[in-house]
Amino acid sequence: MGRATLALLAAGMLFAAARVAAGDDTVTLSVKPVLCITDQHSASCDLSFLVLWEARRAGRYCLYSDFSATPLDCWMQAVAGRFAEDRVVDASFRYWLTAGAGEERVAEATIEVMSMATSDRRRNRRNRHVWSIL
């Protein structure tokens, strides 16, 4: 596998992880960061989230998350917006955007929590098997 192919592969994965487009292509919601990694030393992440959205048509848009039943923020007659917050995360959750007065989600982004902790220390044993360097 060539270096260029590997670089393209990496770039593609980073893009997919950081940007989540709506099923309807008129609204895009992107969140950074989108991944929290925990381990046995730290069971949560203290993160600063930046949420950006863009729409082709101006309108009323509201941003929600799994943490609150009320909107985090709403914008009137807007085609773009940004929202920032600090949050301690220990489980996966979502941000989503609604349009108009309805509650239908027009864009959604998931923040994943990935645990590297294991209660089975055999999974961390180093074996020097004959075909591998890993």
Added chain:
Amino acid sequence: MCKSLLRQWVATGLLFAATASVAAGPPAAGESPWRLGIALGYGERSNPLALADDIRIGIDIDVAWFGERWFFDNGDLGFTLVDSDRYTFNLVGRVNSDRVFFSKTDTDFISVFDASGGVATLQVSVPDRDYAAELGAELLVDGDWGYLQASAHHDVSGTHDGLELYLNTGRTFRQQRWAFEPSFGLSWKSRKLNDYYWGVRQEEANVLFPPYRAGAGVNAHARFVASYVLDRHWTFLVIAEYERLNAEAAASPIVDQRGVIGAFAGFRYGF
């Protein structure tokens, strides 16, 4: 002496198993017993043998399964005797790793003057060696300070009849997507093991490789892994490792380099 030492290890393990207050538990909730992965990239491990090629690494497959007591970890077959909050004690069957270098040996042809003044061409190659099936015991300990792995393995296949004692310690430093893991350790190899792989028998000797008997010795190794998690499945990783062969192995006529350098950079996909 080696076999009696192994028997002592196994007996100690069985004693631990019989008296341990905390038995091996089932896998943690939500944790698959399988660990499957494939790494694609480029790497090399140098070959310390004379007339031998370095070992290229392009694809690396990770296949492991961890049951309540039995486990399979990339060729190692293990049985957990004790799994407590402080340590895990396993019996492990494995294949010896020293043999891997002998898979990449070449044959050379050299010209020599014979007694009559003519020139003769001789075929010269590093003697072949077999894989050895080994059985042993392994202690795993970890904590906030890092981890430690100690093991003793003895040949049970009649290949070299030797013993290896292995000690490795390290620690993982994680900063969100980045992880850095330095580790280092020692490996004592008995005279029989060392002599089987690195010695040259009388009947194998030639003009380049005279007879040689290797004694016991201690290898030292260090390793550094840096990884960056791209998403739930993909991880970019860079690995560098160095192993210094023991003096007895390094003095063998079939050995060209005392140090074994390994490096790999690539992407790992975990299923």
